[in-house]
Amino acid sequence: MNDSEKLQRIKKxxxxxxxxxxxxxxxxxxxxxxxxxxxxxxxLDVYQDAIIAFREQVLKGKTDDLNCSLKTYLFGIGKYMIFxxxxxxxxxxxxxxxxxxxxxxxVEVPSFSDTINxxxxxxxxxLLQLGKKCKEILTLFYYNNLTIEEIKDYLKYDNKNxxxxxxxxxxxxxxxxxxx
Amino acid sequence: xDKLSLIEKYFEDTLxxxxxEEFDSLINTDSEFKKDFExxxxxxxxxxQNKREELKKELxxxxxxxxxxxxxKSAFPLLKVAASIVLIFSLGAYFLLNNNxxxxxxxFQEYYSPYENVVQPIVRGESSETIEFKAFLSYEKQExxxxxxxxxxxxxNTQKPHxxxxxxxxxxxxxxxxxxISALNKYLTKEEIFKDKANWxxxxxxxxxxxxxxAKKYFKNVRELSKYKNKEIEELLNKL
Numbered sequence: 001m002n003d004s005e006k007l008q009r010i011k012k013x014x015x016x017x018x019x020x021x022x023x024x025x026x027x028x029x030x031x032x033x034x035x036x037x038x039x040x041x042x043x044l045d046v047y048q049d050a051i052i053a054f055r056e057q058v059l060k061g062k063t064d065d066l067n068c069s070l071k072t073y074l075f076g077i078g079k080y081m082i083f084x085x086x087x088x089x090x091x092x093x094x095x096x097x098x099x100x101x102x103x104x105x106x107v108e109v110p111s112f113s114d115t116i117n118x119x120x121x122x123x124x125x126x127l128l129q130l131g132k133k134c135k136e137i138l139t140l141f142y143y144n145n146l147t148i149e150e151i152k153d154y155l156k157y158d159n160k161n162x163x164x165x166x167x168x169x170x171x172x173x174x175x176x177x178x179x180x
Numbered sequence: 181x182d183k184l185s186l187i188e189k190y191f192e193d194t195l196x197x198x199x200x201e202e203f204d205s206l207i208n209t210d211s212e213f214k215k216d217f218e219x220x221x222x223x224x225x226x227x228x229q230n231k232r233e234e235l236k237k238e239l240x241x242x243x244x245x246x247x248x249x250x251x252x253k254s255a256f257p258l259l260k261v262a263a264s265i266v267l268i269f270s271l272g273a274y275f276l277l278n279n280n281x282x283x284x285x286x287x288f289q290e291y292y293s294p295y296e297n298v299v300q301p302i303v304r305g306e307s308s309e310t311i312e313f314k315a316f317l318s319y320e321k322q323e324x325x326x327x328x329x330x331x332x333x334x335x336x337n338t339q340k341p342h343x344x345x346x347x348x349x350x351x352x353x354x355x356x357x358x359x360x361i362s363a364l365n366k367y368l369t370k371e372e373i374f375k376d377k378a379n380w381x382x383x384x385x386x387x388x389x390x391x392x393x394x395a396k397k398y399f400k401n402v403r404e405l406s407k408y409k410n411k412e413i414e415e416l417l418n419k420l
Contacts, residue, residue, distance in 0.1 A: 015235065015238060019239070048236055051235070052232050052239075123226045124229075127226065127230075142191065142220070142224040143228055147192040164188075171219075175219070
């Protein structure tokens with residue numbers, strides 16, 4: 001399977017392919033990460049986050065005109081994240097290594113923040129009570145970034161208005177669970 | 181164009197320049213519109229967070245399996261061979277001697293293994309001496325009585341839902357299925373990252389209680405939810 005076929009499968013929500021990618025580049029990433037961090041465990045932790053960030057970039061269409069290999073792109077994300085982690089842990093040693101120039105310096109990375117506001121907490125709770133179908137549609141729209149038209153095709157509906165009205169019904173349900 | 185479609189197109193990233201202008205002006209002037217937009221942005225954040233955690237756990241599981249395979253391979257290569265020989269013989273003996281339908285208790289023993297610690301990797305020399313850390317330490321040493329008490333107080337302190345899952349596993353190991361069931365049900369009201377696993381252990385709890393119908397119901401739930409223990413569930417459902 002070539003890179004663009006892999007990216008297509010990620011877009012379809014396939015996580016098996018992400019596990020395969022994880023395994024395929026795990027050893028090379030450990031070697032690569034050694035330049036910037038000393039603990040295997042830290043490197044692997046970052047590697048996992050890099051795979052997650054990578055998926056999001058793919059879903060956002062950032063890899064549609066990728067001019068490097070999937071591996072290079074993934075490692076670019078990983079490198080950025082190791083620096084970020086080092087910075088947060090105040091590891092001064094790593095600063096020296098920041099100067100290592102390679103192909104991995106131009107990659108954009110989504111932010112990972114754990115802070116959650118009040119409404120988000122309420123939504124989190126309400127989502128648990130939502131039906132499977134609703135969750136699927138909302139995830140496809142807000143996470144996989146599919147358009148209504150694409151969701152229509154994906155779920156094999158005849159008409160995009162069905163998707164539209166189903167989505168707004170789900171939003172209403174969610175709101176009523178929060179207010180009710 | 182109606183307001184809801186404008187927000188929809190914003191998330192689709194399909195607003196035309198003119199619609200974009202309309203969108204920007206509504207955000208500044210229409211408080212209802214702004215509220216709606218913020219709600220959907222928050223929803224997007226929450227779904228993103230959930231999907232991230234889901235994949236993180238999946239990859240941690242995978243990593244756990246990779247690391248353990250490496251360790252097992254290097255530590256006991258001969259033991260493994262010996263174990264498989266014993267297994268082949270005992271399986272043979274089992275099929276020769278045992279033609280009775282299996283009891284719930286046997287099935288439980290056959291299929292139950294405590295859920296592995298995927299949350300708090302135990303690292304030697306690590307300075308964290310939290311209750312949660314100690315709980316996992318006892319759990320990995322299979323000291324379930326101690327672990328149970330520790331998980332309970334860790335949960336009371338931190339309210340981290342996944343601790344309930346491990347508490348339930350201690351209770352199952354200690355043959356207290358009723359209490360395990362109530363811990364698992366409580367877990368399911370808090371989050372659903374491990375929904376499939378919780379249902380799996382609910383099924384096993386009912387098996388321990390010899391309630392085959394309920395057990396089946398939960399195993400079927402797992403099958404609906406994910407591929408978790410897929411093979412085991414097919415086998416179990418055939419046997420029940």
